[in-house]
Amino acid sequence: MLKGKSSKSALIQITPKQNRNLFLKGMFLMELLEGEREIIVEHVDAILKNYRNDRENLIPILQEVQGRLGYLPGLAMEKIAKAINIPAVDVFGLATFYNQFRLNPPGKHQIKVCMGTACYMVGGQIALDSFERRLNIKEGETTCDRNFSLERVACVGCCSIAPVVVVDDIIEGKVTPTRVDGIMLSFETDSQKKKNEKEKCEEEGNQLWVQFLQKDAMKN
């Protein structure tokens, strides 16, 4: 189940409810990249120091880990379980029960399509379909190069400009398939520009992710 170097697999049994949620979350745990493991351990240890080993703190701990790493790697969940002295399955159960937690790293660019009532009624689904078509992934998934992730969210609070899409915290209103093409095009020209400037280090989307994490590690 848990892929990647971190896993001690077969540790965890999954209930149907969790299984469904896993599926909804675009579940297959992604492989850890070079250097990621150390970053994870470092962050988790630092966070655990700030909390009493009490089950009541489990959700706040998970929230903070996700806040720093962008997701909950299997390795992190196991470490937390050990620290709080509960079975790993309990941590895993919680992480799959709540919608907030993600088990896969988010893309470098996060695309959130509002599926609140107002947006749904005027074409939220059409916007979502368009992104799925353009990115060739389903909602809840991340593209293989980890550049984009696609999610549906509930009302983001600007129903008067529905349908709404949040792209990297910038809110786009009245989104049509044409606008979706426009958004994607602007990313493409952006990355083209950067590529020309610094061809080497942009070659691998993967490399970027590690850099991002390292930068983040230094900040904290």
Added chain:
Amino acid sequence: MGAVSTERCYEKLKSKATEKIESLKQKPVVWIGTATCGKAAGAVKIREAFKEEITGKGLDARVIEVGCMGYCYAEPLAIISKPGFPTLCYGHLDEGLVKRLVEDFLVNDDPCFEFAMVALESNDFFPTFTDFPRGVYEQKIILEHCGFIDPEDIDHYIDREGYAALAKVLTMKPEEVLAEIKASNLRGRGGAGFPAGTKWEACKKAKGSVKYVICNADEGDPGAFMDRSILESNPHQVIEGLVICAYAVGATGGYFYIRSEYPQAIRRVKTALQQAREKGLLGNSILGSSFDFDIEVFQGSGAFVCGEGTALVNSMEGKMGIPEHRPPRLSTSGFRGKPTVLNNVKTFCYVPVIMRKGADWFKSTGTPSSPGTAVFALVGKVANAGLVEVPMGTTLRQLIYDVGEGIPGEKKFKAVQIGGPSGGCLPKSALDVPIDFDSLQEAGAMMGSGGLVVLDEDDCMVGIARYFLEFTQKESCGKCTFCRLGTKHMLEILNDITKGQENELASLNILWELAEDIKAGSLCNLGKTAPNPVLTTLRYFRDEYEAHIKEGCCPALTCKHLITYFIAPEKCSKLCNVCVGSCPTEAIYTREDGLKAIGQEKCVKCNNCLKACPPQYNAVVKLSPPELLKEKESELK
């Protein structure tokens, strides 16, 4: 002795705050709405533009961030107050307009009336809120200060009688406070309308020295945002209500349970709590009395079912948010097994006002069985979408046509969806139902969370029912078989109907039976109310279900699988190429005779061409059932 010192403590705070606000009013101030709705519409850019212009011109004016006034359709919004002028509100701002306002109003004394929306206090030049239909019907108790005060500065709230109720309560006996709340007949605004006083009393009577008060801000309904707006616009009123409740029931600890999707609300509440502590309104010996109390924030993790009391408590204890059997009720055994009061954000928000103005004053608004006001997030096909507060007993018609100013375009009203996933859809014939807990329940809907969605002729009722059921189905925690499997079965039937794969009318009876069984066989209100959207649409819009099943036709032309797009040759101009360019999948092509046509195998039904076709032609039409296409095409030949 306690009473005297409490009063004196408060007087000191109050006079300091008033002094600060008065000095603020001596100079021009720009108040910008930066709640989430404002930010979404670009308020941050507007704020920066104002700051830049003001510094650029070397003016002595301040820019202050406020919350949401409820006029979300006109965001970004700003209020400008300048001594000697009426305080005016401007909507739909952009950077050009900001330049103009600073230049003309702040520098040159011309208030640009042509751009103003409304004046805040009555004057000889410009209409105020009460001169508009919306202002006539609206009566603001809990939204009174929202959008007009700085939520990150406690002095703004104190200046407007904030924490006066707390100061008064601390000189009373807890029993008297409880009696006042009971007398007001305040009913919980979290959905079910349970009397707050009764709940508080049960907790007060429960044995134990440790008790908790929790504010439920887990607003999970996908189309509602009242609680968030209140927390972002005026967090102190909720805090004050919570502290009063704690005093009345003798609680020792307080919590805000806020969903983590509301980062700005969380931030503003935390700031507010910190400021309250600094002023001695929280912590040890509040306002010099012998009452100690403090509040913490817990972030929910995005599960709709955690809005349910027992699930919420489980989730705070670090477990999965799964509801439990009741009794024991939370009021006897809640968080950490201790007696707990759980109330909604809005419920707490009423408390300070009731304590200040009295139960009788509160009961003079609304209906006898549901006193007070109702707060709605009015969205959907309505001209003035936003946050509204009207007295209980206002009819749906007044709310939609007077407060919301009706349906935009030439469209016809079809239904109104109240209460989100637990509520129902009411048809035109129910427009005169008064809004209160009991009347709505009778009509088959529910006050619920307070989402109110207006639907017009372009909305498919089967699709709406399916949308809400899909939501509850996903959010079902899986504990009860009926809720877990029953909703799934219902959803499958609805999916089939909207895809045209169901041709037995008998499936409607199965839907009905399943709905009744789920209602009977579920433990918590998530399951008990999940079938409501389906039941009400079946009751009032059965013909639409039948059209889907019998004719494979979606009367509202929205179910993707039951429509096709077609370019009417008699309307197509031949010379214009807009639709071809608009198609994201290159399905539209030009025929030999110059007419445009759609390659159906490539069409993804994204509606782009229909929107793109210039209004003078309006050549793109939707057909349902899709078989109509063959007829049309053979006509063409």
